[in-house]
Amino acid sequence: MIRRCSFLLFCLLVLSPLHAAPAATVPSLIPLPSQISLASGEFRLDARTPIVVAGPDRATRRTAHWLADRLTHTRGLHLSVRQGGATSGAIVLQRDPRAPVERREGYALDVTPDGIRITARDDAGLFYGAVTLWQLLTPDAQHGALQLPALHIRDQPRFAWRGLMLDSARHFQSVAEIEQLLNQMAEHKLNMFHWHLTDDQGWRIRIKRYPELTRIGAWRTPPDAGHDGEPQRYGGFYTQDDIRRVVAYAAARYITVVPEIDMPGHAQAVVAAYPQFGVTGRRPPVSVDWGVNPYLYNVDDATFRFITHVLDEVMALFPSKYIHVGGDEAVKDQWQASPAVQAKMHALGLKDEDALQGWLIDRVGRYLDAHGRRLVGWDEILDGGVPADATVMSWRGTKGAIKAAQQGHDVVLSPAPDLYFDQLQSDRIDETAGRMPVRDLASVYAFEPVPKELDAAQARHVLGAQANAWTEHMPTMQHVEHAVFPRLAALSEVDWSPAASRDWNSFTRRLPAQFARYRAQGIAYADSAFAVDIALDRNAALVSGTAQVTLSNQAGSGALHYTLDGSVPGRDSPQYQAPLTVKLPATVRAVTLAADGSTLAAPRQRALSRADLLSVSGHQMPNCPGSDFRLRVQPLPDATSLAPVYSTNLFNSCQLYPATPMDGLATIHVDAVRLERNYALAHEAKLVVSHPHTTPFGELVVHLDRCGGPVLASMPLPDPAHSARKFELHAALPAQHGQHALCLLYTAPIDGPLYALDRVALLPEGVAP
Incomplete structure (x- = not known):
């Protein structure tokens, strides 16, 4: 008789320390299934184990081949796939209308000493069962046969919308790169790929009726084109065959591709291609500026015909029920300044430009509805009224989701900064480009998609949660993968697993196997959550010559090992237990x-x-006090390497060197860098602080203690037209005593380049820069 343990007992085993329970009781599955019960016995799986397709349907056979392919690539096991036949000692995949699951996409997976069986009521559920089995069969980085403990899984998703948005407008990815991302989405049981295809910086989808959209709108001339590695022209687009290939590839992995065609704002690439569909009639260039640009669609009938013609071709390419129309960040200045638009607004009896946007979105929504589709928009569509059946994607925090759900709209939670994967994962020096504040792995894992302000009926309108990968600061897929993984693993558990089963310690114990899967598939994931932070009291060390060193990491998980002799730390190195006393000079290395x-x-x-x-x-x-805005940017907008990157504040180029014992320090040396000011700030441009300068290109001014403190040094900046992007500045400092901070402030004209600080060093008397 098979001895089964309860799901509660399983959770206790999973959530206990790894050393307290046999490894077989802690399956490294992400996302964690709804229910698991352990049983007695084991099943040995090796190269002779067949995958049996029980039934004639092609979808089940496709899933069987997917499983066989994954095991070949990640476990080195070459399993045969056969139609029907003996099931003893086999992996059996079967569609069964009586499978013991409650919801769509659910499955049952049973491992016994006689074999493995996966059953589901639908094709997606069977596929997700195969994903879970693949994870069970890849518990580590080893290859070859393995013993699988007997167990029973009954699993189903918590939410119907489990999404990831990729921005292909700011930076362009190849079809092969997108397919790699879709593979990972499937392996994390995500099912909605929101594809951002149009914006001010590029139009990425070929529309046959309007060829200028890609001939002109898909290409931009970068700032400082052709210099310092910046391309002469940047862009690209997807042919309609490319789109069909991506859609089919996604569908084979039970992922719906939701296209986004932005309107009425983020339209500069459209207006660059067809100025008659803009407001002013003038043709701008395709934008090179990140941020909020002013160009809007016109609201006349000719423009609406253009929109519907585009949507016709989009709907022919994308079978998705949902079509995303953007609706975000539409600055209304051009509409306000246009007599024709104002006349249209008053003729329609609309009170303001927000209502005019609502009228346009409603008209588009009715067109989509007439074609059997459903409009999705960012939460700004609520500002001017929204079609009754529209789905609202809440990005300005969660307030939009709460308001929409209370009005009876379906909602997807995708708030900034919580689920914006272009936010930095850490503030470490070695982190790559992105936005601040930090959104680390733990904060993504802790996100709850259902706002507490909703009652039970309103909560049913929450379709799920989605992460967004905006690519202004992610020019390559290596950047994207660093930003997305492993935070996507955290999101997958938020979207799939029961809320009550979420446990950070359990999740981090299951990550090593997931990291091994990433490595086996060449995924450039970030290790930021586990990277060791080597901290000390800097000033105490400067005074005493001895440092009290503390080691830690974001995750609060794993064993930290260190060396002090310059060697590479490993398992045989001392394990960190308490702060280390280290005599200077020394090098601390930790893993x-x-x-x-x-x-x-x-x-x-x-x-x-x-x-x-x-x-x-x-x-x-x-x-410096007054502005919290912070970016880490590359030296050029389209730089393809992960490093170097520089911290900058678009609104006030002023930073604080920390309080330091100043006795005997005579010189300041600065490694400075000049950056492109390719940022469209719209109405926030008025917040940019302009500091007076006394030399043609400005200075780097050093103040004592605070920004209004005495000036200790002023270093003129070189002519941008005749100097390298990275340059050195240095100056003598008046003698100081005791601890003081320094305020370093760039006074460069704000209509010119940005400047950043790469590194600032204080040097003692007699030491040359």
Whole structure:
């Protein structure tokens, strides 16, 4: 008789420390299934184990081949697929209308000593069962046969919309790269790929009736084109055959592709191609500026015919029930300044431009509804009224979702910054480009899609949650993968697993196997959550020559091992238990290891000497008081490497060097960098602070203690037209005593380049820069 344990007992085992229970009781599954019960016995799976397709349907056979392919690539097991026949000792996949699941996409997976069986009522459920089995069969980075413990899984998703948005307008990805991303979505049981295809910076989908959209609108001339590695022309587009290929590839993995065609704002690429559909009639260039640009669609009948013609071709390519029309960040200045638009607005009896946008969105919504589709828009569509059956995607926090659900609209939670994967994952010096504030792995895992303000009936309108990967600061798929993974694993559990089963410690213990799967598939995931932070009291070390070093990581998980002799730390190195007393100079190197000895994060190091402690990265220097805005940007908008990156504040180029014992320090040395000011700030441009300058191109001014403190030094900036992007500045400092902070402030004209601080060092008397 098979001995079964309850799901509660299983959870206790999973959530207990790894060393307290046999490894077989802790399946490394992400997302965690709804119910698992353990049984007695094991099943040995090896290259002789067949995958049996029980039934004639092509979808089941396709899933069987998917499973066989994944095992070949990630486990080195080559399993045969056969139609029907003996099932003893086999993996059996079967569609069964009586499968013991309650919802669509659910499945049952049973492992016994006699074999493995996956059943589901629909094709998607059977596929997700195969995904779970693949994860069970890849518990580590090993290849070959393995013993699988007997167990029973009954699983189904919590939410119907489990999404990821990829922005292909700001930076362009190849079809093969998108297919790689779709593979990972499927392996995380995500089912909605929101594809952002049009924006001010590029139109990426070929529309046969309007060829200028891609001949002109798909290409932009970068700032400083042709210099310092910046391309002469940037862009690209997807042919209609490309679109069909992506849609089919996604459908084979039970992913719906939801296209976004932005309107009425984010339309500069459209107006560059067809100025008659803009408001002014003038042709702008395709934008090179990130942010909020002013160009809007016109609201006349000719423009609406253009929109419907585009939507006709879009609907022919995308079978999705949902069509996303944007509706966000439409600055109404052009509408307000246009007599024709104002006349149209008054003729329609509309009170303001927000209502005019609502009229346009409603008209588009009715057109989509007449063609059997459903409009999705960002939460700004609520501002001017919204079609009754529209789905609202809430990005300005969760208020839009709450308002929409209370009005009876279906909603998808996709709030900034919580689920914006272009937010930085850490504030480490070695983190790549992105926005602040940090949204780390734990914060994504802690996100709850159902706002507490909704009652039970309103909560039923929450379709699920979606992460967004905006690509202004992610020019390559390597950037995208670094930003998306492993935070997508956290989101998958938020979207799929029961809320009550979510447990951070359990999740982090299941990550080593997931990291191994990423490595096996060449996914450039970030290890930021487990990277060791090497911290100390800098000033105490400068005064005493001895540092009290503390080691930690974001996740609060894993074993930290370190060395002080310059060697690479590993499992045999000392394990960190308490702060280390380190005599300067020294180099501390540390690594985070999982319980099985696998690496959770690559080794990090910190050199500790007086010179190193007096040299501070610009990333470590906070903004001066008054503006919290912060970006990490590449040296050029389309740079393809992950490093270097620089911290900058678009509104006030002012940062603080931390309080430091100043006795004996005589010189300041700055590694400075000039950046492109390719940012459209719309109405927020008035917030940019202009500092007076006394030389033609401005200065880097050093103030004592605070921005209004005494001036200690002023270093003129070089002519941007005749100097390298990265340059050095240095100046003598008047003698100071005691601890003081320094305010470093760029006074460059705000209609010119941006400047950032790469590194700032203070040097003692007698030491040359």
